Amino acid sequence: MPRPRKRSRESEVPAPPPPIDFVLAGRLWIGGRLQPMEVGIGMDGRILAVGKNLSGGQRHDVGESVLIPSAVDCHTHYRDPGGPDAPENFETGTRQSALGGIGAAVDMPNTQPPANTLDRLESKAERAQGRLAIDVLLYAALTVPERVASLSRSAAGFKLYMAPTTEIDPPRVERLPALLAAAAATRLPVAVHAEDPRFFREQTELEGTEGWNARRPPEAEMKAYELLHPIPGGLRLHVAHVTLPGLASRIFRDGLSFEVTPQHLLLSAGRGADARWKVNPPLREPPASSELWEMFQRGLVPILASDHAPHSAELKARPFLEAPSGMPGAQTMLPLFLARVRDAALDLPVLLRAAADRPARLLGLPQGRIAVGHRANLLVVDFRRRTEIRARALHAPCGWTAFEGWPAIFPSEHYIDGKLIVKDGEYVGAHEGRLLRPEFAPGEPGAPV
Ligand SMILES: [Zn+2]
Incomplete structure (x- = not known):
C-alpha cells in the first residue's frame, strides 16, 4: 500500500x-x-x-x-407529542426557553406516545422540524437493554425512570446492570430519575406538599441512587433533580454529574394543599432547600436544570392526590438566578458554570462559554x-x-x-433551532464534570 x-x-x-x-x-x-x-x-x-x-x-x-453564554438546560418536558389536552408543544416550549436565555435543551422521552423505540424517536424528530426556537436534544427512554443500540443511532442521550412516569414503567431492578452496561457502550449521557417506588408510602396523616414528601420520602431517593452501583466504566451518568443535600454531597464525592432544579433550591414542602407545588421528587421539608442553596452558592452543585414540566391550571386545580406532578420553569430558571447575582447572593461565574458550561460538557456541545471555537x-x-x-x-x-x-x-x-x-x-427568530447530538472527541473520558 x-x-x-x-x-x-x-x-x-x-x-x-x-x-x-x-x-x-x-x-x-x-x-x-x-x-x-x-x-x-x-x-x-x-x-x-x-x-x-x-x-x-x-x-x-x-x-x-x-x-x-446562553444557558443549556439538561431537563425539559415539551410534551410533544402529547394528548389532545397537552399544555405545551415544541413551539411554545422552546420559545419560553429562548426568552428565558436557554439556547439548547434536552427534551425528555415521557411524551404520549413515549420515545422508547427508534420509530417513535424518529417520528418525534420529524415533528420537531421547523418548529424549534432553540436547539433541542431528544433523549430516548432507557427501558429494555436490547433496544439501546438501535435507539443510540438517533438519541442524544437516555433517560432512566426508576419510578413510574407518564406511559413509562420502570425496569425491574434486576435488569438495571444490563441496562446501564448497554447504555455505557453507547457513550451517550444517561439521566436518571432516582426514586425507588418500593419505599413509597400509601398512607400518611399529612396533606399537600408535606403529605407528598411523606409518600415519596427522602429514603426512596437515597435507595434508588444506591441501586445504580456498581456504575459501569464509561457510563456518562447524570442524576436528575437531586433534592437532598446529603445525596448531593455523596454524588459529588463519587465524581458523578447531577442537577438541582430552581424549585428544589428555592421552595420547600409546607404550602398547604395547592397541587401546583406537586413535583417529583417532592419539595422537601426545610432545611433541605436552604442547604442545597448554600451548596449551590459554593459551586458544589454541578448543574442547574429547569425540569420544565407544565400542566394546565385546570389539572393542577384538582384535589392534590389526583393532580399531575410538575411545574413550568424554562422561562424563569435563569432570570431567577440572575436576580440573585445582582443582589450579590450568587457569583456570576458559579451560575454560568452550572447553567451553561457544565451542561454543555455533559451533552458534548461546543458551547456554554464565551471562547474561541464555541x-x-x-x-x-x-x-x-x-x-x-x-x-x-x-x-x-x-x-x-x-x-x-x-x-x-x-x-x-x-x-x-x-x-x-x-x-x-x-x-424574533425564525424557528431555526436544530436537533443536536453529542460531539464527543474520540477517547474523551466518560466523566464530564
Ligand atoms: Zn422531569
Missing part, C-alpha cells in the same frame, strides 16, 4: 483566518471582574475572537450590559433591569408559575450562532 506523501510543516500555506462577520461589544466577566470586551463572530456562527478593537462586519455595542450563543443582560415574574407576562400556555412576584432579570437579547432570536422580551 503506498504511503501518504509527507509534507513538511513549512511548505503548508496557512489558511487565512476567516473574517469576522459581526462584533458584539459589551462587558464580560474576565479575571474576576466585568470589563469592556468584544466578541467577534464568523459567518458560521462560531466565536472567532474575544478581545478589544476587533474589526469586521457589523458592530453592535450593548454598553454597560453584560454578555454571557458557538456564538450569547445573552445580553442588563443587571439594572430587575423585574418581578408575572404569569400573565410569561409565554407559558399553562398560564401559571410557582414564582409569581419573585425578582428576576430577563435577558434583553439572545443570539444563537450570532443571530438575534430574542429582543426586549419578544421572540
Whole structure:
C-alpha cells in the first residue's frame, strides 16, 4: 500500500483566518471582574475572537450590559407529542426557553406516545422540524437493554425512570446492570430519575406538599441512587433533580454529574394543599432547600436544570392526590438566578458554570462559554433591569408559575450562532433551532464534570 506523501510543516500555506462577520461589544466577566470586551463572530456562527478593537462586519455595542453564554438546560418536558389536552408543544416550549436565555435543551422521552423505540424517536424528530426556537436534544427512554443500540443511532442521550412516569414503567431492578452496561457502550449521557417506588408510602396523616414528601420520602431517593452501583466504566451518568443535600454531597464525592432544579433550591414542602407545588421528587421539608442553596452558592452543585414540566391550571386545580406532578420553569430558571447575582447572593461565574458550561460538557456541545471555537450563543443582560415574574407576562400556555412576584432579570437579547432570536422580551427568530447530538472527541473520558 503506498504511503501518504509527507509534507513538511513549512511548505503548508496557512489558511487565512476567516473574517469576522459581526462584533458584539459589551462587558464580560474576565479575571474576576466585568470589563469592556468584544466578541467577534464568523459567518458560521462560531466565536472567532474575544478581545478589544476587533474589526469586521457589523458592530453592535450593548454598553454597560453584560454578555454571557446562553444557558443549556439538561431537563425539559415539551410534551410533544402529547394528548389532545397537552399544555405545551415544541413551539411554545422552546420559545419560553429562548426568552428565558436557554439556547439548547434536552427534551425528555415521557411524551404520549413515549420515545422508547427508534420509530417513535424518529417520528418525534420529524415533528420537531421547523418548529424549534432553540436547539433541542431528544433523549430516548432507557427501558429494555436490547433496544439501546438501535435507539443510540438517533438519541442524544437516555433517560432512566426508576419510578413510574407518564406511559413509562420502570425496569425491574434486576435488569438495571444490563441496562446501564448497554447504555455505557453507547457513550451517550444517561439521566436518571432516582426514586425507588418500593419505599413509597400509601398512607400518611399529612396533606399537600408535606403529605407528598411523606409518600415519596427522602429514603426512596437515597435507595434508588444506591441501586445504580456498581456504575459501569464509561457510563456518562447524570442524576436528575437531586433534592437532598446529603445525596448531593455523596454524588459529588463519587465524581458523578447531577442537577438541582430552581424549585428544589428555592421552595420547600409546607404550602398547604395547592397541587401546583406537586413535583417529583417532592419539595422537601426545610432545611433541605436552604442547604442545597448554600451548596449551590459554593459551586458544589454541578448543574442547574429547569425540569420544565407544565400542566394546565385546570389539572393542577384538582384535589392534590389526583393532580399531575410538575411545574413550568424554562422561562424563569435563569432570570431567577440572575436576580440573585445582582443582589450579590450568587457569583456570576458559579451560575454560568452550572447553567451553561457544565451542561454543555455533559451533552458534548461546543458551547456554554464565551471562547474561541464555541458557538456564538450569547445573552445580553442588563443587571439594572430587575423585574418581578408575572404569569400573565410569561409565554407559558399553562398560564401559571410557582414564582409569581419573585425578582428576576430577563435577558434583553439572545443570539444563537450570532443571530438575534430574542429582543426586549419578544421572540424574533425564525424557528431555526436544530436537533443536536453529542460531539464527543474520540477517547474523551466518560466523566464530564
Ligand atoms: Zn422531569
